[in-house]
Amino acid sequence: MSIRHLSFAAAMAAITAIGAALAAPVQAGPISFNSALTLSSKEFVFRELFVFEDSGDDPSGQDRDRHALSSLSVLGYGVDETLALFAVVPFHYRRLRITTDGERRTRDATGLGDIRLFGKYTAVRRNWTARAFRLSPFAGIELPTGASDENDRFGRLPASVQLGSGSFDPFGGITATYQTLDYQIDAQLSYQANTEANNFEFGDVARADISGQLRLLPRKITGGVPGFLYGVLELNLIHGGKNRDNGAAVGNSGGVTLFVTPGLQYVTRRWILEAVVQLPVIQNLNGTALEKSHVVRAGIRVNF
Amino acid sequence: MSILRIAAVFIALAAFPAIAQADANRYEIGVDGLSCPFCSYGIEKELSAVKGVDTLGVDIKRGVVTVRMKAGASLDEAQARKATKDAGFKMRSFTRLSGK
Numbered sequence: 303m304s305i306r307h308l309s310f311a312a313a314m315a316a317i318t319a320i321g322a323a324l325a326a327p328v329q330a331g332p333i334s335f336n337s338a339l340t341l342s343s344k345e346f347v348f349r350e351l352f353v354f355e356d357s358g359d360d361p362s363g364q365d366r367d368r369h370a371l372s373s374l375s376v377l378g379y380g381v382d383e384t385l386a387l388f389a390v391v392p393f394h395y396r397r398l399r400i401t402t403d404g405e406r407r408t409r410d411a412t413g414l415g416d417i418r419l420f421g422k423y424t425a426v427r428r429n430w431t432a433r434a435f436r437l438s439p440f441a442g443i444e445l446p447t448g449a450s451d452e453n454d455r456f457g458r459l460p461a462s463v464q465l466g467s468g469s470f471d472p473f474g475g476i477t478a479t480y481q482t483l484d485y486q487i488d489a490q491l492s493y494q495a496n497t498e499a500n501n502f503e504f505g506d507v508a509r510a511d512i513s514g515q516l517r518l519l520p521r522k523i524t525g526g527v528p529g530f531l532y533g534v535l536e537l538n539l540i541h542g543g544k545n546r547d548n549g550a551a552v553g554n555s556g557g558v559t560l561f562v563t564p565g566l567q568y569v570t571r572r573w574i575l576e577a578v579v580q581l582p583v584i585q586n587l588n589g590t591a592l593e594k595s596h597v598v599r600a601g602i603r604v605n606f
Numbered sequence: 607m608s609i610l611r612i613a614a615v616f617i618a619l620a621a622f623p624a625i626a627q628a629d630a631n632r633y634e635i636g637v638d639g640l641s642c643p644f645c646s647y648g649i650e651k652e653l654s655a656v657k658g659v660d661t662l663g664v665d666i667k668r669g670v671v672t673v674r675m676k677a678g679a680s681l682d683e684a685q686a687r688k689a690t691k692d693a694g695f696k697m698r699s700f701t702r703l704s705g706k
Binding site: 339340341342343344345380382383424427429430431432433434481482483486523524525526527528529530569570571572574603605 | 636638639640641642643644645646647648649650651652663664665666667668669691692693694695696698
């Protein structure tokens with residue numbers, strides 16, 4: 303094991319100790335959560351992320367399987383060197399297959415989801431030659447722009463198929479980044495407090511994420527600004543509280559999931575191509591809540 | 607053939623003042639915090655917006671930006687420091703490369 307790999311492991315352990323979720327990364331860095339890196343003053347970044355999600359292994363006997371495809375369009379703007387503002391506009395296709403009264407039913411919805419607006423402030427900034435550290439709290443709100451009361455011929459769609467929550471849901475957290483030319487470590491803690499709408503309330507979501515990116519190519523930097531190919535490995539620990547329906551807790555909802563998330567990222571001066579697959583290694587879910595099979599995230603970012 | 611040589615000499619002599627003038631306007635800015643390709647665009651954008659900047663190049667390994675100014679223009683250290691700060695980095699050094 304080389305000194306470079308040892309220092310990578312040491313830095314990963316160190317930043318885990320420091321502790322630092324939302325699907326809106328906007329700089330080179332983690333793919334399934336946020337980065338503490340901020341935009342330059344008056345700089346824009348646009349990101350298009352596609353998320354493919356499958357759930358199954360239904361313990362309820364209804365043979366449920368859920369499939370979701372989302373596109374997340376993210377626009378970020380650097381107000382100055384410390385404050386950046388972001389908007390995340392999702393578009394969803396959600397489908398649930400379920401066996402009810404001996405009949406196989408397909409229930410689905412397509413359309414705009416809940417738009418997220420948030421700001422990130424760089425509270426701590428340290429710069430060294432070819433190294434940087436940032437610590438940034440962030441806060442925002444998820445707006446009820448997605449339809450939350452959709453029906454089909456079987457009646458009202460279940461909450462897991464609705465395109466939005468119908469509620470104003472604030473969220474916040476803190477994210478930290480340590481970056482060198484050889485590797486980058488990001489960590490994040492976040493919490494989303496979901497509120498009630500249509501007599502239904504999704505459980506609050508708490509997340510802890512950590513991401514390591516190791517430069518694979520070029521093996522040696524000789525000058526200029528070459529494109530970097532990073533190997534990415536992330537851990538995403540997500541705790542979902544129980545949903546509430548008409549004020550009563552829904553037993554078959556919420557729980558804890560831990561994803562191991564490997565991937566690749568190619569970074570240039572102006573654009574980034576990236577893809578990861580989130581593999582659930584621990585799913586301690588309540589009751590008959592549906593387990594995730596895997597989540598694939600792939601996208602592109604462009605700055606201007 | 608000799609006509610071609612004479613023409614080449616004339617072209618070189620004509621170009622010499624422009625080259626000398628351009629060399630007199632080159633600066634090297636040491637930038638701390640530059641540590642990935644995507645981040646380098648920010649400093650390029652900020653410095654490109656400074657009046658009189660002609661071309662610039664980033665050496666990410668050394669953490670250095672080389673700026674060439676247009677003929678007759680010069681780069682002020684305070685301007686370079688502000689551009690570096692606005693990009694989220696720290697200016698480590700500021701050197702005029704030639705033409706002192």
